[in-house]
Amino acid sequence: DAGVTQSPTHLIKTRGQQVTLRCSPKSGHDTVSWYQQALGQGPQFIFQYYEEEERQRGNFPDRFSGHQFPNYSSELNVNALLLGDSALYLCASSPRRGKGGFPYEQYFGPGTRLTVT
């Protein structure tokens, strides 16, 4: 049973460019969340998708956008890259709700290391 997979593993971009990161959730999971983890910091919530719609968003500018496909996989797009966007981008998946409506724990992928120069 494959876990959460992300691609690419590493990416180097120049300021002003655009980037797309990809995530495939764990089998059986329909909810995907994206997090940004700067060096030495905890992950920061970007947004969450289920049923192909953005359901909740963290404090990130509109330069960050996403998409979820019918097979539950997801993309994170970042436009007009800034040096400060350099970070590890983590994708997490979970079933939308656990038994009794409680949230399942999220399972994280290995991340995509984005470097903006």
Next chain:
Amino acid sequence: AQKVTQAQTEISVVEKEDVTLDCVYETRDTTYYLFWYKQPPSGELVFLIRRNSFDEQNEISGRYSWNFQKSTSSFNFTITASQVVDSAVYFCALSEARLGTYKYIFGTGTRLKVLA
């Protein structure tokens, strides 16, 4: 506002010592969920435990144990007889329900170094 504080930035212990990682959280909700994750050098966050706000029972899993105290808004994690393989960054996280979704709010993490 929701917030998770992990005041210990880095802890070093010698193998076989016990170590406790502190987590203090802030929330206005009466229903919330707390988690601990481990992040080894490979970078992938590994789930360790989930605790619901209405269940204050402490839990033990092998060498790991968790102490949840609502009165002090703390959810501390203890590793007994630490091993070198326990070396990692440990994150405490808080989750609240908003419009049916559950985003995580992470602390800044505690780096644990277990020396042989």
